[in-house]
Every structure is written in structure tokens, then in C-alpha cells.
Amino acid sequence: MPGAGSDLLIPCTHMKSPMPANIPTASFLLCNTVFILCLLSATGLAPQADAASVTTAAAGGYHSLYLTDDGALWVMGWNDNGQLGDGNPGSDMYHRTPAQITNDVRAVAAGNRHSFFIKNDGTLWAMGGNYAGQLGDGTIVSRSIPVQIATGVIAVTAGDRHSLFIKSDGSLWAMGFNKHGQLGDGTDTSRSPPVKITTGVVAASAGSYHSLFIKNDGTLWAMGNNDFGQLGDGSAAYYRRTPVQVAADVIAVAAGNAHSLFVKSDGTLWTMGTNLNGELGDGTPAEYRNIPMQVAAGVVSVAAGNTHSLFVKSDGSLWAMGANYRGQLGNGSTTDQRTPVQVATGVLAASAGEGSAHSLIVKNDGTLWGTGWNGFSQLGDGTDTDRSTSVHIAGDSLPTGAPAITTQPVSQNVSAGGLVTFGVVATGSNLTYQWRKNGADISGASGATHTVSNVQQTHAGSHTVIVSNVYGSVTSYPAMLTVTAGSSAGNGNNNDGNVNDDNNDESSGGGGGGAPSLLWLGAVGVMLLRRRMARP
Known part of the structure; x- marks a missing residue:
């Protein structure tokens, strides 16, 4: 590899493309x-x-x-x-x-x-x-x-x-x-x-x-x-x-x-x-x-x-x-x-x-x-x-069996006292999950979904999840949790988890993955389209 401590014998964009003619x-x-x-x-x-x-x-x-x-x-x-x-x-x-x-x-x-x-x-x-x-x-x-x-x-x-x-x-x-x-x-x-x-x-x-x-x-x-x-x-x-x-x-x-x-x-x-x-x-x-x-x-x-x-x-x-x-x-x-x-x-x-x-x-x-x-x-x-x-x-591809995230967690805005669930969908066998807030592991948050009940300002921040198996690990994009004043317990966005306690803990939810919004899916679709259009 070129660089300090490496062999230099190895020789070694975003692109703006014109509008395709077949798109009105x-x-x-x-x-x-x-x-x-x-x-x-x-x-x-x-x-x-x-x-x-x-x-x-x-x-x-x-x-x-x-x-x-x-x-x-x-x-x-x-x-x-x-x-x-x-x-x-x-x-x-x-x-x-x-x-x-x-x-x-x-x-x-x-x-x-x-x-x-x-x-x-x-x-x-x-x-x-x-x-x-x-x-x-x-x-x-x-x-x-x-x-x-x-x-x-x-x-x-x-x-x-x-x-x-x-x-x-x-x-x-x-x-x-x-x-x-x-x-x-x-x-x-x-x-x-x-x-x-x-x-x-x-x-x-x-x-x-x-x-x-x-x-x-x-x-x-x-x-x-x-x-x-x-x-x-x-x-x-x-x-x-x-x-x-x-x-x-x-x-x-x-x-x-x-x-x-x-x-x-x-x-x-x-x-x-x-x-x-x-x-x-x-x-x-x-x-x-x-x-x-x-x-x-x-x-x-x-x-x-x-x-x-x-x-x-x-x-x-x-x-x-x-x-x-x-x-x-x-x-x-x-x-x-x-x-x-x-x-x-x-x-x-x-x-x-x-x-x-x-x-x-x-x-x-x-x-x-x-x-x-x-x-x-x-x-x-x-x-x-x-x-x-x-x-x-x-890189383009992952080795067979390595985890890959197909649905990313979504940023959410929740009133104080509410409930919110982040979810991720990943491929791969024998997956494990570790949710994190602001770069620190969240104790007990080890499922495909992660629910925060009785949301407070202390829960606000960047939430990510590391999905791992024996073949490797992959980290999700950060999902921001924004907490606003008010009390609407149980009415948080994307609250598909089955956590019903009213304590102030963050935990791994047992329900289905937090579904992304249609707007989010639209963004992903358009970005993929733009990337395909930009490639030779």
C-alpha cells in the first residue's frame, strides 16, 4: 500500500451528468x-x-x-x-x-x-x-x-x-x-x-x-x-x-x-x-x-x-x-x-x-x-x-454471510414523555445488534428495534446501531432524536415497538422494526436513481 510503512511497488465523485434524453x-x-x-x-x-x-x-x-x-x-x-x-x-x-x-x-x-x-x-x-x-x-x-x-x-x-x-x-x-x-x-x-x-x-x-x-x-x-x-x-x-x-x-x-x-x-x-x-x-x-x-x-x-x-x-x-x-x-x-x-x-x-x-x-x-x-x-x-x-x-459488495443494512433507522421528533422506536433491517445470518447514542453503547439495547419510553431531553442525540456476525460488522447511518416540550406518552413517531413501561430507560424493543417514512424511502429511491444516472 502506498503510505507510511507500506510497499510502493503497488502502482496505483460525485459526477454531474447531463439530463438523460429518455426522462421528460x-x-x-x-x-x-x-x-x-x-x-x-x-x-x-x-x-x-x-x-x-x-x-x-x-x-x-x-x-x-x-x-x-x-x-x-x-x-x-x-x-x-x-x-x-x-x-x-x-x-x-x-x-x-x-x-x-x-x-x-x-x-x-x-x-x-x-x-x-x-x-x-x-x-x-x-x-x-x-x-x-x-x-x-x-x-x-x-x-x-x-x-x-x-x-x-x-x-x-x-x-x-x-x-x-x-x-x-x-x-x-x-x-x-x-x-x-x-x-x-x-x-x-x-x-x-x-x-x-x-x-x-x-x-x-x-x-x-x-x-x-x-x-x-x-x-x-x-x-x-x-x-x-x-x-x-x-x-x-x-x-x-x-x-x-x-x-x-x-x-x-x-x-x-x-x-x-x-x-x-x-x-x-x-x-x-x-x-x-x-x-x-x-x-x-x-x-x-x-x-x-x-x-x-x-x-x-x-x-x-x-x-x-x-x-x-x-x-x-x-x-x-x-x-x-x-x-x-x-x-x-x-x-x-x-x-x-x-x-x-x-x-x-x-x-x-x-x-x-x-x-x-x-x-x-x-x-x-x-x-x-x-x-x-x-x-x-x-x-x-x-x-x-x-x-x-x-466497497461494492460484502463477503457471503456478512451483515448488510437494507433499511436504515429514521430521524425522529418526539414530544417529551412520548415513546419512540428506532428500527433497522439487515441481511445476514446470526446477527447481533448494539444500539448507541452519541457514540456510547446503550445498555440492553441489543435487538433489531430500540425503544425509548417516557422520552426526555437526556435521550436526544444521534442514535446508531452496529449489526454484527462472525463475518464482520456494519454501522447504520445516524438517526437523530429531537425532543420537544410537552407530554404525549405513547404517541411518539414510529412507535411500533411493544415496550409499555413508563420508566425513563432506553431499551431494546421487542416489536417490529421501525418503519421508515414514505418521504425517507423516496429520498433513498431518488438518490439511487441519481447515482445510477451518474455512473458511466
Whole structure:
């Protein structure tokens, strides 16, 4: 995956369409009128982010990016430095669900608080934090709107506060923080604009404070911080300010916080650096290794996060090792793993957050999944809840048996003292439900419907439900509950549940699902029509 701790060998819209000739003008205008009215009334709706297959993804420190096969770039998570590129930065600004910001994109990279993308014309664009010049625009001014950096670019990677990119002529360029020599230019001086480092490069990866790259002869080179042996050169040197060769016959590489991974042409996986959390996957208590050690075979790609590692085998299986305190390994636990554990199948590629504890998984069927830390909604599932098993984020289809929501809960306005029921309809076997209010689980709300009796102002807010089974999880769109003054117990909107108590509790109703209004169904129908009309 392009991005920090990932292999750069992987190459990497809303559309306004003219009115179709076979739709009468009056009908077309009516559709648009109904569409606008429905948007105004159905406040629980959110844009669909699964209109196309996902092709690649990049996990940053507190945010994530991914591309779909129509060239659209989607972002989610925290936007404090403008790293989402939507022009609306701030410490309290973030996207709980994916938002599209541009199109015609073929590659992405996510650093700690900055991001890059490459357009089909080879132009490199940057956004986010720039306090060390890591965007490469010649300033130290952060950017919340993408700015063009270079042309003729084929790959890019982003670390903590430094970045690397490769041009079509094989030249490697670097910019940003350089205290540990991670730019490889022989100095400890931070750089903006970019400085040319070497030539003949085919892949690169930026870790937190070190960098790795592969030359076209298969040799692996490293520079930067080496306090835990992450450069793998066998020395006790604290850092390297110019590149040093560490291996040969290498085809893929990933740099984490203080550890590194690479894959040889024979499919063997090698690791070096810190091993305090088992991120090297060698099964030993060794605290670090400054010489690479083989840990697996049959490997085709790798990713390195803050203190965890991922790799994909040739059979499409995804394996993970290292720290798991946020569930970033995706094996259903929060226990560290010192040897690799299989966590998924049918995987195309994976990305581990730069300096972070979350992971993104792109499957062969075009779906995107996320696991681990989600405190800033970097998993894009509409919540801020950590996940120890992967949750579906985007993509055309779901694996057989995975849950899918077919009827979303509806926003409602209820008088104080009334009764209201939210309902969801989902497909899949052996489903479980967990309703949430304002991002927190509601105790006992574990059915397809959720009833609030004797509604009070304390019940107002955003209500969502997580539907899960052994194949995965999906989160509903938020449904807003608005409480107005008055008393109309039992007369709340959409009150199809069978809860008759008059206490002030929120509980899981036993009745049928809350039926959506005709206006809501109309909105969904029109949006689906508009999406179909907009697609080629």
C-alpha cells in the first residue's frame, strides 16, 4: 500500500451528468424537487461511500484515505491539520464516515498528520501539517486544501514529519524533518522544497524517523534513526545520514515507528528493529534485532504501523503480529502477538497506521475493512469505537454471510414523555445488534428495534446501531432524536415497538422494526436513481 510503512511497488465523485434524453423534463424537475425536500427532512441520511470497488488505502496517524476504481479519493478521521484536504481544518473537525474530496487519482499516502495523492497525469498533491516542510511546497505553512508539489511522480510515502517520492525517471526525492538523517542527504537539516537523494529507485517507505528504499537492482538501502537497529545494517550507529545498503534481492519494504520489514524475491519475509511488542514476529523475547531475521515465507506484501506489522501471503491470507492493545491486529482480541496470526482471507493489500494503532484491509472483492483504534473515526464506520475485528467501511459488495443494512433507522421528533422506536433491517445470518447514542453503547439495547419510553431531553442525540456476525460488522447511518416540550406518552413517531413501561430507560424493543417514512424511502429511491444516472 502506498503510505507510511507500506510497499510502493503497488502502482496505483460525485459526477454531474447531463439530463438523460429518455426522462421528460417535468419528471426530471420533479425528481430533483423531491430529492431536495427529502434531504431537508431525512437528516439521518449520509452519502454512500460504497458506489465503486476499493483499489488501495493508506492509514495515517489519526486519519485514513482510500481510492475507488473510478479514481475517486475518499478521506475519513481527524482533520486538525487539514490532512483530509476538505478545506475545513480544526481540532474538533473530523469525518466519521468517508467523504470524497477529488477524483482522477491513482495513488495515495498518509503520514502522521499529512497526506499525499498522485493524479493520473503524474502530478503530486499534498495537504495537512507542514511544520517541518513535510509537504514539500517550499514553506512550513499547513495546507487544508491540496497544493501541487511535483510532476512526473509515480510513487509517494509519508512518515511522521518527512516524506519521500519517486519520479518516473527513478529519482528519489525527500522533504521534511531531518534531525535523524531520515532524508538521506548527508545532513540533519530539514528540507522544503524537496531535495534529490539518489537515482534508480523503484520503491520506498518512510517510517517515523527512518527511511528505506529499493533500487532497480534489488538492493535495499536505509537511512535515518537506528536506535533499535531498524536500519538492519548490524551496526551500533545511532543514525545514518546517508543511505547504507542492508540487503539484496528485495521486492517489497515497509518502515514502521522503529522497526522494518522487507520481502525477498523468493517470498521470504525478513524483519529488524524493535521487538518490544513482538512486531518482528520472530516468537522470541528479544527486545530488538539489528540484523534482519527471516520470519515467514510465501509473502507478497507488507505493512508496518507504530508497533504492529501486517503481511499478505500469495494465497490472499492476511497475517498480523505485534502490539494489539487497540485491536489493530484484527484477530478479535487485544492481546499482543509475538508470532504471526492469520486474521483474514481474500486480501489484496493492507496498510498500518503511521505512528498509529489502526489497520486498513483491501479485499479482492473490492471491499475495504478497518480494525483497531478508532478514537478519531479513522476507521470511517460512523463511530469512535475501537474494533478488534475488522468492520466493513466501503466497497461494492460484502463477503457471503456478512451483515448488510437494507433499511436504515429514521430521524425522529418526539414530544417529551412520548415513546419512540428506532428500527433497522439487515441481511445476514446470526446477527447481533448494539444500539448507541452519541457514540456510547446503550445498555440492553441489543435487538433489531430500540425503544425509548417516557422520552426526555437526556435521550436526544444521534442514535446508531452496529449489526454484527462472525463475518464482520456494519454501522447504520445516524438517526437523530429531537425532543420537544410537552407530554404525549405513547404517541411518539414510529412507535411500533411493544415496550409499555413508563420508566425513563432506553431499551431494546421487542416489536417490529421501525418503519421508515414514505418521504425517507423516496429520498433513498431518488438518490439511487441519481447515482445510477451518474455512473458511466
